[in-house]
Amino acid sequence: MSRHGLVLYLHVHQPWRVKPYSVFDIAEDHQYFNGSDGDMNNRAIMEKVADKSYRPMNRALQELLDQYPEFKLSLSITGTFLDQAAAWTPDVIDDFKRLVATGRVEIVAETYEHSLAFFFSREEFVAQVEEHRQRIKELFGVTPTAFRNTELAYNDELARWADAAGYKAVLAEGWGPMLGWRSPNYVYQPPETKQIKLLLKNYQLSDDLAFRFGDKNWSNYPLTADSYGEWLRSATDEGPVVNLFMDYETFGEHQWDDTGIFDFFKGVIGNWAERSDRTFYTVTEAAETFEAADEVSAPRTVTWADTERDTAWLGNAMQHEAMRHLYALEHDVLHSGDDNLIGDWRKLQTSDHAYYMCTKWFNDGDVHAYFSPYESPYDAFIYYMNAIRDLRFRLASDLRIGGPRG
Amino acid sequence: MNILMLGWELPPHNSGGLGVACYHMSKALAMKGATIDFVVPYSAEHPNASFMRVHAATELSPLHHYGFGAYDTYDEITLTREQMDGQSLRDIQARYVAFVEDFVADSDYDAIHAHDWLTLEAGVRAKQLTGKPLIAHVHATEFDRSGGGYGNPLVHEIEYDGLMMADRIIAVSELTKQLIIKHYHIPTDKIEVVHNGLDTESLAGFEYDWHTYRYLEELKAHGYTVVATVTRFTIQKGLTYLMEAAARASEKYDKLVFLFAGDGEQRDELLRLSAELGISDKVFFTGFVRGKQWRDAYRVADVFVMSSVSEPFGITALEAAYYDDAVILTKQSGVGEALHNVLRYDFWDVDRLADQLVAVATSPALQETLKENVHVEYSKLSWHVVADRCMALYHRLRPQLQSQEARL
Numbered sequence: 001m002s003r004h005g006l007v008l009y010l011h012v013h014q015p016w017r018v019k020p021y022s023v024f025d026i027a028e029d030h031q032y033f034n035g036s037d038g039d040m041n042n043r044a045i046m047e048k049v050a051d052k053s054y055r056p057m058n059r060a061l062q063e064l065l066d067q068y069p070e071f072k073l074s075l076s077i078t079g080t081f082l083d084q085a086a087a088w089t090p091d092v093i094d095d096f097k098r099l100v101a102t103g104r105v106e107i108v109a110e111t112y113e114h115s116l117a118f119f120f121s122r123e124e125f126v127a128q129v130e131e132h133r134q135r136i137k138e139l140f141g142v143t144p145t146a147f148r149n150t151e152l153a154y155n156d157e158l159a160r161w162a163d164a165a166g167y168k169a170v171l172a173e174g175w176g177p178m179l180g181w182r183s184p185n186y187v188y189q190p191p192e193t194k195q196i197k198l199l200l201k202n203y204q205l206s207d208d209l210a211f212r213f214g215d216k217n218w219s220n221y222p223l224t225a226d227s228y229g230e231w232l233r234s235a236t237d238e239g240p241v242v243n244l245f246m247d248y249e250t251f252g253e254h255q256w257d258d259t260g261i262f263d264f265f266k267g268v269i270g271n272w273a274e275r276s277d278r279t280f281y282t283v284t285e286a287a288e289t290f291e292a293a294d295e296v297s298a299p300r301t302v303t304w305a306d307t308e309r310d311t312a313w314l315g316n317a318m319q320h321e322a323m324r325h326l327y328a329l330e331h332d333v334l335h336s337g338d339d340n341l342i343g344d345w346r347k348l349q350t351s352d353h354a355y356y357m358c359t360k361w362f363n364d365g366d367v368h369a370y371f372s373p374y375e376s377p378y379d380a381f382i383y384y385m386n387a388i389r390d391l392r393f394r395l396a397s398d399l400r401i402g403g404p405r406g
Numbered sequence: 407m408n409i410l411m412l413g414w415e416l417p418p419h420n421s422g423g424l425g426v427a428c429y430h431m432s433k434a435l436a437m438k439g440a441t442i443d444f445v446v447p448y449s450a451e452h453p454n455a456s457f458m459r460v461h462a463a464t465e466l467s468p469l470h471h472y473g474f475g476a477y478d479t480y481d482e483i484t485l486t487r488e489q490m491d492g493q494s495l496r497d498i499q500a501r502y503v504a505f506v507e508d509f510v511a512d513s514d515y516d517a518i519h520a521h522d523w524l525t526l527e528a529g530v531r532a533k534q535l536t537g538k539p540l541i542a543h544v545h546a547t548e549f550d551r552s553g554g555g556y557g558n559p560l561v562h563e564i565e566y567d568g569l570m571m572a573d574r575i576i577a578v579s580e581l582t583k584q585l586i587i588k589h590y591h592i593p594t595d596k597i598e599v600v601h602n603g604l605d606t607e608s609l610a611g612f613e614y615d616w617h618t619y620r621y622l623e624e625l626k627a628h629g630y631t632v633v634a635t636v637t638r639f640t641i642q643k644g645l646t647y648l649m650e651a652a653a654r655a656s657e658k659y660d661k662l663v664f665l666f667a668g669d670g671e672q673r674d675e676l677l678r679l680s681a682e683l684g685i686s687d688k689v690f691f692t693g694f695v696r697g698k699q700w701r702d703a704y705r706v707a708d709v710f711v712m713s714s715v716s717e718p719f720g721i722t723a724l725e726a727a728y729y730d731d732a733v734i735l736t737k738q739s740g741v742g743e744a745l746h747n748v749l750r751y752d753f754w755d756v757d758r759l760a761d762q763l764v765a766v767a768t769s770p771a772l773q774e775t776l777k778e779n780v781h782v783e784y785s786k787l788s789w790h791v792v793a794d795r796c797m798a799l800y801h802r803l804r805p806q807l808q809s810q811e812a813r814l
Contacts (some may be wrong), residue, residue, distance in 0.1 A: 023690045024699065026621035062429055317681035325687055359678075378674045381681070382691050396624070404624045406663035406688045 004236040005064040005279040006272055007199065008073040009171065010248040011148070012096075012338060013114055014049070014081045015352035017042055017373050021383040027393040032383075033347060034100045039373035043088050050089040053252030058095035060251070062295050067274035072104040072280040075248070076148050079112030079132050079348055084137065094141065100140045107136050107145035108208055109167065115349035118158060119301070119325040124334075128346070129165075130314035144191025146171065146283040151313060152201065152245070155301045157197065159190030167196055169287035171245060174200035175302045182294060182310055188293035191395045197287035198296055201245040203229060214259035222260075225267025232268070236278060240290045313354040318381045322357060327390050332395050332402045341394055350386060356380035407800055409435065410508065410532060411444040412525035419450050419468035422638055423721045424545050427578075428521055431604045432458050435791035442798075445509065449501045456689045463505035464498060489660075503528045510536050517541055517800045523548065523561055526568030533571065539803040541796075542572035544582055549589060549714040553641035563773040566590050573803060574795075576600050578719040579740025597801075600796070601744050603789035609701070618702040622665065622690065626706075630661045631767035632708030634731070636700065636722050639670030641715070644736065644753045648713040649676055653683035654760035656766075660769055662688065667703040669694040704729035708773060709766050712739050715753045723748075732766050732776035734759065744787055747779035752755065759772040 019035025034328035044347055064071050064324060077096065085092045099105045111117060112132040117125035129147075147162040156173035162170045174184030182188075184200035208228070212218045220227070235242040247254065255261040273276055303311055304335050314320060328346055333345045356372040357380045374380040395401045411432055415425035432442050432455075442458035449462035506528040515801050519541045520529030525543060533540040547565055550556035569575055569590050575597040577583040583597045615621045622632050633652070637643045645666070652664045665687060666676065671690065697701060704710065710726030717739035726733050727736040727745065735742045736753040749766070751758040766773050 021619070023692050024618060027618055027624060028617060028685065033653055315518045316678075317684075318678065318686065321684065321686045323682045380675060382684070385686060393621055393624060404621060406625050406630055406661075406690075 002240070002241045002289050003277060005242075005281045006232060006236070007241050007243045007281050007283060009108065009148075009245045009283055010073065010075050010247040010250075011245070011246070012054075012075060012077040012081050014046055014078075014084050015040070015114065015174075015350040016080055016084070016347040018348075018353065018383045020379070021386045021390075023386055026386050026390045027397075030344075030390060031392060032344065032387040032390070043145075046364065047082045047089050049249060049253050050085075050092050053249050054085075054089070054092045056257065056262060057093070057248065057251040058092065058099065060266055060297070061099055062095070064266060064273075065099065065104055065270050066176060068270065070273050070279055071269055072106075072282050072285070073152075073397075074106040074108050075099075075148070076110050076135075078110065078114040079128075079135055080114055080347065081396065082135060084327070091356070091387060096163045096335075097140060100142060104282070106284055107140055108171070108283060109133060109136075109147045111150055113346045114150050115352055116323070116345070116351050116354065118149055118153070118161075118340050119314075120323060121330055124327075124330060124349075127186040128349075135224060145169070146199075146287070153301055153303045153311075153313075155298045156191055159193055159196060159298075163190070163193035168285045169197050169199055171199050171243075171283065171303050172201070172298065174203050174243070175298075177332055178195045178296065178298045178302055183239050185235055185242055186288060186293035187241065187290040188294055188296040191295055191297045197292055198292075199241070199243050199283055199286060200296075202243050205235060205242060206244050206246050209244070209261075210250045210254065213379055214255045214263060217370070221266070224371040225264050225271060228264075228268055232272065233275075233278065241281065243286075250298045258346060269296060281339055295347050307327060308320045312358045312360065313351050316357070316359050318357045318359075318377070322354060322384055322388070327385045327387070329388070329395070329402075333391070336395060336399045340401060341391065344387075345391060348384070348391075353380070353384055357384070370378045407440045407517075407797070408513075408515045409440050409508075409800065410513070410518045410538075411442050411458070411519065412520040412528050412532070413446060413467075414521065414524045416444065416446055416452050416455060417750060419446075419448065419452075423719075424522065426721060427545060427602050427719075429455070430789040431596070431792050431796065432609075433605075434603075435796060437790075438793050438797055440793075440797065442695075443509075443513070443515075445473050445502070445506060445525075447498050447524075457605055459462055461509065462507075463502040465529070466493075467496065483720040485676055499524065499527060500560045503531055503744065506532050507535060517803055520541060520568070520572075520798070521545060523568065526572075530568055530571045533573075539573040541574050541677060541799065541803075542568050543576045543578075544569075544586060544718070545578055545665075547582070547585060547589070550582075550718055551640075551642055553644070553715045555641075562589075563784070568715045572596075574799060576799070578602055578692050580743050581738070582718040598795075598799070600792055601740075601787055602719045602721050602724075603787045603792050604721065604728060604784055605665050605789055606728060606785070607667060609728055610727065611661060612698070612701055614707075615698060615702060616771065619706040620700055622663065622706045624661055624709075628661075628736070630663050631764060632663055632665055632702055632706055633709045633711060633712050633767075634665040634667060634726075635713060636667040636695070636703050636726075637712075638668055638686045639666070639672040639676060641672065642717070643670075643672075644713040644715040645672060645676055646679060646714075647753055647756055648684065648711055648759070649679050649685075649689070651759035651763065652688065655763040656685055659764045659767055662763065664689045665692070665707060666690065666701060666807045667692045667695050667700070677693045690702040704731060707731050709734060711735060711759070711762065712741070713753060713759075713765075717741070724784045724787060727780040730777050730781060732773050733780050734762055734766070745780055745783050747776055747783060749776070 016033040019040045109307045111128035147167040148171040152173050184202045188198040357377045360375045396403045413428040436457035445461045447463045448466045448468045450468045452460045510532045518532045521543045529540050548561040563782050672697045680689040710765035711734045720741035723741045733748040749762045
């Protein structure tokens with residue numbers, strides 16, 4: 001019987017933020033992504049996060065992999081991140097290459113642009129997954145065998161697609177209503193699939209790290225590696241796996257160095273590696289090692305930032321409008337043959353843009369939870385719509401396709 | 407003729423039409439020989455106001471002043487002295503009054519001319535201290551600012567006291583005069599109507615830059631009609647009705663786009679509404695505009711809409727006429743008394759406005775006729791006419807003043 005284990009999966013991503021792009025810029029300035037403003041300056045942000053998170057965390061992971069032969073983890077790295085890193089912080093990509101070269105770091109498949117294309121255009125979605133697969137192959141020499149959709153947005157249809165595409169595992173949020181009485185610490189099977197397994201995030205234990213670790217008002221503050229290790233162990237007493245899924249930037253960016261997150265993490269991994277009754281799995285290994293305990297169905301889409309029905313990405317009218325107008329350009333943009341234009345259109349598909357337009361924190365009065373470079377979701381919407389208008393202008397004026405619309 | 411002019415803002419530190427009206431009125435009065443001391447509640451340079459003396463009642467910067475200007479209805483006003491922190495609107499008004507009290511001690515004026523409720527208390531104090539006639543110039547009342555609501559009772563009280571104490575009242579329209587009679591019970595013969603003017607000199611001589619709104623120009627080249635409003639996004643302006651009419655009109659005729667030039671506390675609500683109505687694509691928000699972006703908004707437009715729920719006058723409609731727009735006004739806008747070659751609707755009548763928008767967009771003949779004819783009308787409204795009326799008023803008030811002095 002296989003040892004129970006820890007499945008650590010970290011998500012690496014940076015979007016191309018749209019600068020304050022006003023009505024006066026439309027048709028005059030076609031650079032939406034090169035803001036000089038601090039919070040909208042993608043290069044400055046990449047360099048800052050590289051210093052605070054990517055470099056120190058990659059160093060920590062490398063040390064742990066060198067020191068503990070059992071340690072394994074999985075990463076997903078978006079195309080929009082890879083493009084920005086290649087341009088401004090190429091050493092970070094070299095670090096990731098070294099990690100993958102150990103053979104104990106699995107790369108997970110996803111859309112290149114970190115998009116929600118699955119819900120708008122299946123063809124475009126498949127093209128982006130393929131684009132990502134090629135880039136991963138070319139950079140790291142591996143072909144992913146597990147799939148995660150943007151923001152862990154998941155439903156039965158996605159599972160069927162991933163199954164048919166040959167993936168062995170698909171990741172989702174261990175969301176209460178979908179799971180019912182079941183525990184996220186088992187491997188499941190989605191309905192009407194052949195070989196694919198569903199791995200569910202243990203959001204309690206994941207969010208203890210991702211959101212609560214540095215919160216001085218949290219009842220468990222300060223959390224020690226020993227107590228957290230104890231929680232992980234008890235989670236794996238019955239279930240075979242505990243799935244810790246979170247943003248890579250949790251380490252150093254969301255939880256700053258001075259919270260002690262790096263030492264804490266090394267302590268947790270070190271303690272776990274020294275246990276003889278426990279081990280680590282990558283996501284595909286976990287799917288291959290354990291039998292599905294049950295079938296779990298998700299007729300409605302669930303994501304990893306939502307406990308309510310309205311999602312942070314497609315919850316309000318502005319977000320629906322923005323996506324509607326963006327994907328309405330699909331045919332014209334793709335047939336333009338203009339790589340710059342196609343690239344810009346795809347960069348605008350990154351889910352972060354829609355997320356910045358989310359008003360639910362504003363409605364709740366919890367504006368501090370509004371994690372965005374913009375002053376408000378309304379500003380985000382204005383700049384974004386103006387960029388879409390400029391895409392139309394470029395199609396019409398340079399390529400004689402379509403026309404400006406209003 | 408020495409005039410103490412009590413105002414709340416002047417260009418370039420204005421956030422709306424009040425400052426523009428005060429500026430041009432003073433300028434025209436100065437050209438007719440009046441000597442003007444103009445008090446503002448902040449300290450700043452007024453580079454183009456050398457025709458009068460501008461006095462700062464406080465050391466506060468106009469940046470501070472901007473944002474709680476003369477235009478909003480006040481949900482909360484600090485009522486007690488204990489709650490004052492030196493920066494609230496009521497504090498600044500108190501300091502303004504104190505400044506004017508000192509200021510009038512050693513000067514001699516023929517008349518005190520106070521603009522709107524913000525300066526009325528100071529005007530009344532100046533009258534009490536000097537015995538000189540007080541003219542209350544009403545550009546807007548609290549009923550207008552609250553956009554059909556009741557507004558703030560304290561502001562009403564200040565308006566009521568000031569209007570009662572004033573020797574004469576100037577209303578910027580018949581609409582405003584009737585409102586003053588109805589709500590403040592002021593005798594009709596104490597009020598005269600003086601429509602605002604338009605300073606064409608300050609508007610002339612600028613080249614249109616089609617790059618400013620290039621995408622809109624592109625849309626026009628593809629047959630679109632640009633409908634614009636240039637305003638502050640506050641409840642008084644009735645913009646949610648305009649947005650609903652925009653959606654209604656777009657159902658009938660697709661080649662319409664809407665330029666919302668300006669900013670204000672209703673912007674987010676308007677954005678959300680445009681998305682909910684499914685027309686966010688057709689609505690362009692500029693943010694606060696000045697200079698070229700402001701001028702070119704009128705020029706890129708084919709149709710200008712003033713959607714106000716209650717607009718005492720509405721100079722922007724004259725500006726739109728100057729820039730060759732077809733003009734649509736609510737019946738609740740005072741400027742409609744001076745412009746006849748316009749389309750009018752009740753502010754709540756979304757269907758009618760939608761009809762008018764489609765009609766103007768689809769009938770070149772109608773659009774051209776409106777543009778040509780309104781162009782002739784605005785030119786009759788000049789600040790020189792306003793200054794003449796004010797001068798006549800100052801003169802008429804003087805004998806009354808002298809007879810009062812004789813009795814003492």
